[in-house]
Amino acid sequence: MRKKIVAFTAIRSEYDLLSGLYKLLNEDPDVELKIVVSGAHLSKTYGYSVTDIESDGLEILARIETLIDSDSKASRIKSGAILLHNSVDIVANYNPDLIIYAGDREEVIIASLIGGYLEIPTMHFFGGDHVKDSHIDNPIRHATSKLSTIHMVSHKEHAQRLIRMGESEDRVYNIGSIALDKFINESTRSKNEIRKYFKINHGLDSFAVVIFHPIPKERDFSADIFENILLSLKERNIYAFVSYPNIDPGNREIIKIIDKYQNDVNFLFYRNQPRSIFISIYKNATFIIGNSSSGILESASIPIPAINVGYRQTGRLANENVVFANGEISSIVGAIDKVQSKEYEKIIKNVKNIYGDGHSSEKALNIIKNNDFNSLIFKDEDILENASQ
Helix, strand or coil, X not given: CCEEEEEEECCHHHHHHHHHHHHHHHHCCCEEEEEEEEXXXXXXXXXXXXXXXXXXXXXXXXXXXXXXXXXXXXXXXHHHHHHHHHHHHHHHHHCCXXXXXXCCCHHHHXXXXXXXXXXXXXXXXXXXXCCCCCCCHHHHHHHHHHHCCEEEECCHHHHHHHHHCCCCXXXXXXXXXXXXXXXXXXXXXXXXXXXXXXXXXXXCCCCEEEECCCCHHHCCCHHHHHXXXXXXXXXXXXXXXXXXXXXXXXXXXXXXXXXXXXXXXXXXXECCXXXXXXXXXXXXXXXXXXXXXXXXXXXXXXXXXXXXXXXXXXXXXXXXXXXXXXXXXXXXXXXXHXXXXXXXXXXXXXXXXXXXXXXXXXXHHHHHHCCCCHHHCCCCCCHHHHHCC
């Protein structure tokens, strides 16, 4: 009998983390994979990235419009409530053998709740990570881990954190970061091909990638930080591909800055791009700058320098190629000069990603296929017992 699996996904960045595993599961004759799609995937404002799922040939179990067109604090939890209300019966009727999800946004805790109450095993990717930026995503990640049956973690430190939280060691698998797999599996277009694709008139000899998202701790000045990043790049005459922000509160002010610089010849702004194009931009970039987790987790696999600006991602286990800067132009420009120095070239040349080797999808597939997780859904573990180990 084929193993039935449901995956929850709500945004392109999170979908891409597991896209390699989804491909392997979809191609496996012993597995039936279906996707519950919600959130930004179904919004044309944020790129309508459900088309990425369709082009990957995956079967969509349900399309649930959950994204509230608001920049308020309440919008994300309201979206989560819509997802829960509209997906629980769909999942119950399909009755999968496993529910999988990745990361730390509201849809993962909804999926874990559904699995728990329906007595369906669940698998959480990227648990045990920790960030000291006061963002709600951090406690959501940990709460989801406590609700999940199986944990696929990216580093031994993350595994240790889960075990100290009371999770049994035999349910925690350190497979490395599955986000790295796409850098091995996706072919890379040349700079000349990128230039032709975007109809860029200049040579595109060097450029940066900007990915910056708002967080509550910076709510009142996130847009100022974002603009300072753009001004710093202009000061150093560096061309940049600039991503639109995610759906978190505060994104509207950042979009206003994008509108302000929309016609600036130094920048190309984009909402969503095919995975092959995005990976090609990334792998050809001189450096990545902003506050995306990609800079912390993935950039060392290329390798390129990563400049993290502001509070987001602070306290997270980082590779040697990462430089932290505050939101002031002087700090950002200083970080740009540092990562472009001859001394830093030596660091980049020798960096090895602490988060894995890019073969995590195969490891996850073997674990999924060769284990029956039903006996684990009724966890009867004492946090004091495991925490003392």
